[in-house]
Amino acid sequence: MTTAHSRSHRPLAWLLFGTGGFLVAFFFPIHILLSGLLQPLGVLPDPGQARLLALLRHPITRIYLGVLLVFAFWHAAYRLRDTICDALSLRQIDLVIVWICYAGAAVATVATVVLLVNVR
Amino acid sequence: MPQYSTFQPKSYRPRMTPYWYLERWHYLRFMVRELSCVFVAYFAVVMLVQIWAISGGATRYAHFQTWMHNPRILILNAISFLVIAFHAVTWFALVPRVFVRHLLGSGIRDSAAMIPNYAAWFVASVIVAAFILRLF
Numbered sequence: 348m349t350t351a352h353s354r355s356h357r358p359l360a361w362l363l364f365g366t367g368g369f370l371v372a373f374f375f376p377i378h379i380l381l382s383g384l385l386q387p388l389g390v391l392p393d394p395g396q397a398r399l400l401a402l403l404r405h406p407i408t409r410i411y412l413g414v415l416l417v418f419a420f421w422h423a424a425y426r427l428r429d430t431i432c433d434a435l436s437l438r439q440i441d442l443v444i445v446w447i448c449y450a451g452a453a454v455a456t457v458a459t460v461v462l463l464v465n466v467r
Numbered sequence: 468m469p470q471y472s473t474f475q476p477k478s479y480r481p482r483m484t485p486y487w488y489l490e491r492w493h494y495l496r497f498m499v500r501e502l503s504c505v506f507v508a509y510f511a512v513v514m515l516v517q518i519w520a521i522s523g524g525a526t527r528y529a530h531f532q533t534w535m536h537n538p539r540i541l542i543l544n545a546i547s548f549l550v551i552a553f554h555a556v557t558w559f560a561l562v563p564r565v566f567v568r569h570l571l572g573s574g575i576r577d578s579a580a581m582i583p584n585y586a587a588w589f590v591a592s593v594i595v596a597a598f599i600l601r602l603f
Contacts, residue, residue: 372554376552378510378514379551388541391600394601398601400521402599403518412514419511423504435485436485
């Protein structure tokens with residue numbers, strides 16, 4: 348017999364959310380600090396497009412970025428769904444919000460993979 | 468069998484305003500942590516655009532860098548950094564309460580469980596920074 352609990356998507360979604368939360372906590376602050384603040388402000392030098400492209404061409408860099416970004420998108424989607432429902436008191440249309448958030452994460456996942464596979 | 472309905476008890480459902488999280492600091496802190504997802508999604512998209520710009524050649528990368536120098540983007544990045552760092556700190560505080568107890572079957576002091584997290588955070592940040600700044 349299939350129960351409502353066994354049909355729940357929550358365990359899989361929480362796995363994506365938890366892994367994403369872990370990766371975001373460890374790696375996003377340094378990326379924002381360097382690429383988003385210190386380099387644009389001129390505190391640290393910009394390595395330049397050619398050197399960053401050489402780094403990006405390395406398979407390990409692409410795997411790292413792929414894993415980090417894909418899990419970050421699913422982490423954000425999971426939390427955004429609950430934030431919209433809680434902050435705007437919209438739990439009654441939870442199913443619609445789930446589909447919008449997870450569809451966004453799915454599109455972002457495809458975009459990430461396509462972009463990283465096509466780095467030449 | 469007659470149905471009794473005159474004074475049928477109803478389940479208690481407290482009324483919540485859409486701004487319930489402004490009532491207490493703890494609620495607001497919870498909501499700030501939840502809102503970090505917006506900034507995570509924002510900077511993940513920025514990183515995608517950065518990858519697209521790097522792989523698109525010097526001109527496209529120069530446009531990306533010009534865009535990153537925009538003061539509004541810098542302010543948005545600063546807010547993103549603060550909110551995501553807050554997410555990181557709360558995440559590291561969560562680990563001792565859940566993960567360590569699950570693994571060891573008993574709890575240890577929060578500080579003892581958090582220190583390895585902060586050490587790993589520092590090492591991970593140094594390694595990523597070294598690669599981005601091309602120190603290796």
